[in-house]
Amino acid sequence: MSTDINLLLRKDEESLRRQKRLKIFNFIAVFFLIELGVISLILFLLIQVNSFSSTKEKDDLLRRMSQLQEKRVKLFVLGNRIDGIQEILDKRKDLSKITSTILAKTPAKLSIEEFEIDNKIIVITANSSSLFPIGELINSLSDMAHKKEIISSLTLNSLVFDEIKNSYQVSVKSNL
Structure with a gap:
């Protein structure tokens, strides 16, 4: 019988050890849960802070993009105007070439008093002391x-x- 009693005591000791282990395990589990909660809270706050600065960066980026969009529109309009000017210049007659060609065919003894030119008509008024240079011009x-x-x-x-x-004094008119 005395062995049975010893066994009972052992069971009580073992039960006490189990309870002690269970308390330690519960303490560690609660500690880890609290630690997990604190880490989660810290991560949440870090994400919120980064999200706030990210929102600021997005707003700043959108503001800069809208400014660049305005510049892009202005550059587009400017490009269109330049293309329009180029079309006008391509369609326009080169009056300087016409003028230089006609003046090259003008005799040296003839002085030009008036030279009017537009897109359709040239009017030339010239003077000379002789009819020969006037005849050469007309020819x-x-x-x-x-x-x-x-x-x-x-x-x-x-x-x-x-x-x-x-x-x-001679005055001639010609159509282009």
Whole structure:
């Protein structure tokens, strides 16, 4: 019988050990749960802080993009205008080339008083002390009109002799 009693005591000791282990295990479990809660709270706060700064960055980025969008629109309009100008320049006649070609065919002894040019008409008024340079001018312009080189027609507006200046004045009109 005495062995049975010892066994009972052992069971009580063992039961006490189990209870002690259970208390330690419960304490560790509660500690880990509290620690897990604290870590979760810290992570939540870090995410919120990063989310707040990320929202600021997004807002700043959107603001800068809207400013760039305004610049993009302005550049698009400017590009369109430049293209329109280029189209106009391509369609426009090169009046400087026309002027230089006609002036190259003008005799040296002839002085040009007036030279008007637009998209359709050229009016030339010139003076000379002799009729020969005036005749040369009319002949060269007439040849250009026959060849349809720059001008398509030629009209003699006037041919006048000025007795005071002792010079002839001619005025011709031609269509481009």
